[in-house]
Amino acid sequence: MIDLFAFDFMQNALFASVLVSVICGVIGTLIVINRMVFIAGGIAHGSYGGIGLALYFGIAPMLGASLFALFLGLVIAYITHQNSTRIDSLIGVIWAFGMALGIVMTDLTPGYNVDLMSYLFGAILSVSNEDIYGMSGVFVLVLAFALLFYKQLLAMSFDAQFAKLRGVNITLLYFGLVLMTALGVIIVIRAVGLILVIALLTIPPYIAEKMTNSMGSMMLISSLLSVLFCVIGLIISSFFNLSAGASIIMIGSISFFIQFLYSKWRT
Amino acid sequence: MQNDIEINNLFFSYDGTSVLEDITLQYNSKDFLAIIGPNGGGKSTLLKMMIGLLKPLHGEVLLFGKNPLHVSHEIAYVPQDTIANKDFPIKVLDVVLMGRLSKSKFFAPYSKEDYAIAYEMLDKVGMKGFENQKINALSGGQRQRVFIARALACDAKIIFLDEPTASIDTAGQMNMFQLLKTLNKTVGIVIVSHDVNVALNYATKVAHVNKTLYLHDVSKEESFALAQNPKEHICPIELICARRCNHLHKELL
Numbered sequence: 001m002i003d004l005f006a007f008d009f010m011q012n013a014l015f016a017s018v019l020v021s022v023i024c025g026v027i028g029t030l031i032v033i034n035r036m037v038f039i040a041g042g043i044a045h046g047s048y049g050g051i052g053l054a055l056y057f058g059i060a061p062m063l064g065a066s067l068f069a070l071f072l073g074l075v076i077a078y079i080t081h082q083n084s085t086r087i088d089s090l091i092g093v094i095w096a097f098g099m100a101l102g103i104v105m106t107d108l109t110p111g112y113n114v115d116l117m118s119y120l121f122g123a124i125l126s127v128s129n130e131d132i133y134g135m136s137g138v139f140v141l142v143l144a145f146a147l148l149f150y151k152q153l154l155a156m157s158f159d160a161q162f163a164k165l166r167g168v169n170i171t172l173l174y175f176g177l178v179l180m181t182a183l184g185v186i187i188v189i190r191a192v193g194l195i196l197v198i199a200l201l202t203i204p205p206y207i208a209e210k211m212t213n214s215m216g217s218m219m220l221i222s223s224l225l226s227v228l229f230c231v232i233g234l235i236i237s238s239f240f241n242l243s244a245g246a247s248i249i250m251i252g253s254i255s256f257f258i259q260f261l262y263s264k265w266r267t
Numbered sequence: 268m269q270n271d272i273e274i275n276n277l278f279f280s281y282d283g284t285s286v287l288e289d290i291t292l293q294y295n296s297k298d299f300l301a302i303i304g305p306n307g308g309g310k311s312t313l314l315k316m317m318i319g320l321l322k323p324l325h326g327e328v329l330l331f332g333k334n335p336l337h338v339s340h341e342i343a344y345v346p347q348d349t350i351a352n353k354d355f356p357i358k359v360l361d362v363v364l365m366g367r368l369s370k371s372k373f374f375a376p377y378s379k380e381d382y383a384i385a386y387e388m389l390d391k392v393g394m395k396g397f398e399n400q401k402i403n404a405l406s407g408g409q410r411q412r413v414f415i416a417r418a419l420a421c422d423a424k425i426i427f428l429d430e431p432t433a434s435i436d437t438a439g440q441m442n443m444f445q446l447l448k449t450l451n452k453t454v455g456i457v458i459v460s461h462d463v464n465v466a467l468n469y470a471t472k473v474a475h476v477n478k479t480l481y482l483h484d485v486s487k488e489e490s491f492a493l494a495q496n497p498k499e500h501i502c503p504i505e506l507i508c509a510r511r512c513n514h515l516h517k518e519l520l
Contacts, residue, residue, distance in 0.1 A: 033355060033356070148374050150376075151365075151368060151371070151376070151377070152368070154357070154361065154365070155365045155368055157355075158355060158357055158362070158365070159346065159365070161320060161344065161346060162344060162346065162365065162417075163365070163368065164320075164339075165318065165319075165320075165339045165342070165343070165344050166339070166340070166365070166366075166368035166369045166421070167339065167340060167368065167369040168368060209354050209356055210354065212356050213356050213357065213358045213399070213400075213401040214356055214357065214358060214361065215356055215357065217356075218356045
C-alpha cells in the first residue's frame with residue numbers, strides 16, 4: 001500500500017483529497033445547517049452549462065464552469081433572498097437549464113473530444129498541478145470566509161431575523177455564502193464529479209452534526225470524515241480497479257447508513 | 268416627554284388584504300405592554316413593524332424618536348419558539364453570546380466581558396448550569412428562558428417577545444411571566460400573546476389588536492380607581508370584545 005502512494009498521481013490525488021475535504025467540511029456544514037442542499041445541487045448541475053460554453057468558445061472547462069457557477073449562484077441567491085414562493089421549482093428550472101445548455105453547446109462544438117465523463121463522475125486520479133493551485137486558492141478563500149465571519153455566520157444560520165436586528169448585513173453575508181458554495185461545488189466536482197458532489201457535501205456534515213454541539217467542531221469533524229472517505233475510497237478503487245469518485249461516495253454512503261441505523265437502534 | 272414607541276395612523280396590508288388600520292399607540296418602557304387579539308388579527312405584524320422587520324404602508328413608527336431599524340441595537344427580539352432545525356449544533360452559551368454581536372468587534376471572537384455578561388444573564392433567567400447543553404435538548408420553557416437571556420445580553424432598553432409561551436405548560440407560563448414582570452423593573456417589555464389572563468395579571472397596558480387597536484390601561488393606581496367606580500373598570504369581556512364594557516359588576520359594588 002505504501003507503494004501505491006509512491007506514484008506522483010496518487011500523491012496529487014491525496015493532496016487534492018485533503019483540500020477538497022476541508023472545503024467540503026466547511027461549506028458542507030454551512031449548507032446543511034442552512035438547509036441549502038438543493039441550492040448546492042442546482043449550482044452543481046447548472047454549472048454543466050459552463051463546461052459546454054467553455055468547450056464551444058475554447059477556454060478551460062473548469063474556468064468556464066467556475067464562472068458559470070458563480071453566475072448561477074448570484075441568480076439563485078437573488079431568488080431565494082427575495083423569499084419568493086416556489087423557490088424549489090425555480091431552482092429546479094435552473095438545474096435543468098444548465099444541464100441542457102451544456103449538452104447543446106457540446107453538440108454544437110465541432111469534433112469535441114473532451115472526456116465529459118470526468119466532469120460527470122470526477123477525475124481525482126488525474127488532477128494536474130494547475131488544479132491543485134485552483135483548489136488551494138478556493139481552500140484559502142473558504143477558510144478565510146468561515147473564520148472571519150464565524151460569529152455572523154453562526155447567528156445568521158441559527159436565527160437570521162435576530163442577526164439582522166443585531167446589525168449583521170444578512171443580504172451581503174447570504175450572497176457571500178452562496179458564492180462560496182458555488183466555488184466549493186466546482187472544486188468538489190473535480191474530485192467526485194457533478195453527479196456525486198451533493199453526497200460529499202452533505203454526508204460528512206450530517207454524520208458530524210450528531211456528534212457535536214458547535215458549528216466549528218462540526219466543520220472540523222466533517223473535514224476529517226471526508227478525508228477518511230477519500231483515502232479509503234482511493235485505496236479501494238485502485239485495488240479493485242473501480243472509479244475513484246464513486247468508491248469515495250460508496251464509503252461515505254455506507255458510513256451514513258451505519259450511523260443512521262445506529263442512531264435508530266439507540267433510541 | 269418623548270415616548271419610547273410612537274405609532275401614528277399606521278396602516279398595513281399583505282398583498283392587498285388590509286391587516287392593520289389606523290393604529291395609534293404610545294408606549295414607555297416602564298410599562299409592560301401586552302398585545303392581545305385573535306389569530307390573524309395582526310398582533311405579530313404590529314410587533315414586527317415596531318422593530319422595523321416590516322415597513323408600514325402608511326403612517327409612521329418611531330422607536331426612541333427614530334426609524335426602528337436605526338436603533339435596532341437598543342432593542343431585542345425574542346421570536347416564537349419554532350426551531351424547525353432540530354439538530355442545530357449550538358450550545359446554550361453560544362446562543363446567549365449572539366446577544367453581544369453588535370457590541371463586540373466585527374472580526375474578533377467574543378471577549379471575556381461578553382462571556383461574563385452571557386453567564387450573568389443565564390443566571391438571571393434561572394438557567395445557570397445549562398451553558399454547555401445543546402439548545403435542542405432543552406424543554407420549550409427552558410429554551411425561551413435562554414432566548415430571554417440572549418435578549419438581556421443585548422443591553423436592550425425594550426424587549427419584544429412574540430408568543431413566548433405558545434409551547435409551554437401552564438406552570439411554566441406563570442414562571443415566565445413572573446420573570447418578565449421582574450425584568451420590567453429595568454427594561455421595557457412588549458409581548459404578543461393570545462392569552463387574556465396574561466394581560467389581566469401581569470401587563471400594565473393591554474393593546475387589543477384585531478385590524479384596529481383598542482388600548483386598555485391597567486396600571487396599579489388606575490385599576491384601584493377603576494375598582495371604585497363600576498362604570499370605569501376593566502373586565503375580561505372588555506379585553507375580548509375590544510371596547511368599553513358598560514355592564515355593572517356586582518362583585519365591585
